Amino acid sequence: MSNSRVLSYNFDYFQPETLEDALDLIKKKGSRIIAGGSDLLVQMKTGNVEPQALVNILGLKELDFISLNDKGNGKGLEIGAAAQLYKIEENDQIQRNYTALFEAVKCIGSTQIRNMATMAGNICNASPGADTVPPLIVFGAEVVIRSLTGQGGIAERRVAVEDFCTGPGTTVLAEGEMVTAIVIPPMSQGSGSAFKKLSRVTLDLAKISCALCLERQGEICTSVRVAIGAAAPTVIRARLVEEALTGEKITKKFLSESAGLVTGNILPITDIRSTSQYRNQVAPVLIADTFEQAWQKSGGNAISCYYL
Numbered sequence: 001m002s003n004s005r006v007l008s009y010n011f012d013y014f015q016p017e018t019l020e021d022a023l024d025l026i027k028k029k030g031s032r033i034i035a036g037g038s039d040l041l042v043q044m045k046t047g048n049v050e051p052q053a054l055v056n057i058l059g060l061k062e063l064d065f066i067s068l069n070d071k072g073n074g075k076g077l078e079i080g081a082a083a084q085l086y087k088i089e090e091n092d093q094i095q096r097n098y099t100a101l102f103e104a105v106k107c108i109g110s111t112q113i114r115n116m117a118t119m120a121g122n123i124c125n126a127s128p129g130a131d132t133v134p135p136l137i138v139f140g141a142e143v144v145i146r147s148l149t150g151q152g153g154i155a156e157r158r159v160a161v162e163d164f165c166t167g168p169g170t171t172v173l174a175e176g177e178m179v180t181a182i183v184i185p186p187m188s189q190g191s192g193s194a195f196k197k198l199s200r201v202t203l204d205l206a207k208i209s210c211a212l213c214l215e216r217q218g219e220i221c222t223s224v225r226v227a228i229g230a231a232a233p234t235v236i237r238a239r240l241v242e243e244a245l246t247g248e249k250i251t252k253k254f255l256s257e258s259a260g261l262v263t264g265n266i267l268p269i270t271d272i273r274s275t276s277q278y279r280n281q282v283a284p285v286l287i288a289d290t291f292e293q294a295w296q297k298s299g300g301n302a303i304s305c306y307y308l
């Protein structure tokens, strides 16, 4: 259905100035959080959702931050739910240390979209093709969720990004809960990461995507995490590939054989963007390419062509 319609019904609109006020407003039945609106307004125009009230969190200064998060074992990152994607793209620390996230954010939509949209919105929309989810999963990131308690205080719980989406468009969020930040652990020495996405045109969601984060000692891959987007109902870890590569000396042949195991983890469908056959065939190649890029980022030499 076309999304060019104007919004054809009435709804309330709130622009709270504090987190407490925002949490109070989202408790009301039929209300919905809006951040950049780049997913929600499309869904409202196509009539897929009809909120009775919109609560805009983009102006909440306390949620508009990117900060170092010192947990005693090095500095990780905390990114507030109202920080737009362009701020993540421009952040030096993210460009240097969290390459897969930087690469994923950089390829989302257009400059106009990244000026408005948020990473929290990307995660909460729960598309299996959401670009920031694979890198956040391979970094072991957590979502910070807050809600009002019965006594008027604020309760907090944390959920791994990997467990946050439960299916296309669904998450673990309960009524009255809001994502307030995403916390990313520190990267260790000798690690490297990369993100790759195949799409019809640059403005489009992924046909399939891959984020990968690895640690290396010489030619041995000591640990690796691989997440695949748009190839299952949620972004999914390629655990068979991870197990095959961990602790092994990496050659091109071994990498290619190990990457082929991904078909045992993914369950792609045919939809408007691609076919299940294409997704199954291209997934191993995408993983091998992303691995090589992450390997180089970790300081590794070009991967040997010789057979084991």
Ligand SMILES: Cc1cc2nc3c(=O)[nH]c(=O)nc-3n(C[C@H](O)[C@H](O)[C@H](O)COP(=O)(O)OP(=O)(O)OC[C@H]3O[C@@H](n4cnc5c(N)ncnc54)[C@H](O)[C@@H]3O)c2cc1C
Pocket: 032, 033, 034, 035, 036, 037, 038, 039, 040, 041, 042, 057, 081, 107, 108, 109, 110, 113, 116, 117, 118, 119, 120, 121, 122, 123, 124, 125, 129, 130, 131, 132, 173, 177, 178, 179, 180, 202, 203, 204, 205, 206
């Ligand atoms: C032209 C175009 C191109 C696009 N290209 C891409 C692309 O290449 N890759 C990609 O991944 N996406 C793409 N998108 C989708 C979209 O831009 C992203 O998913 C974006 O990050 C959504 O963020 P937002 O702040 O605009 O979310 P909104 O639209 O404001 O919200 C999305 C959903 O999340 C909920 N929500 C938002 N914030 C919170 C919160 N803090 N707590 C709880 N719930 C919350 C909202 O209620 C809504 O259900 C594109 C969209 C358009 C229109």
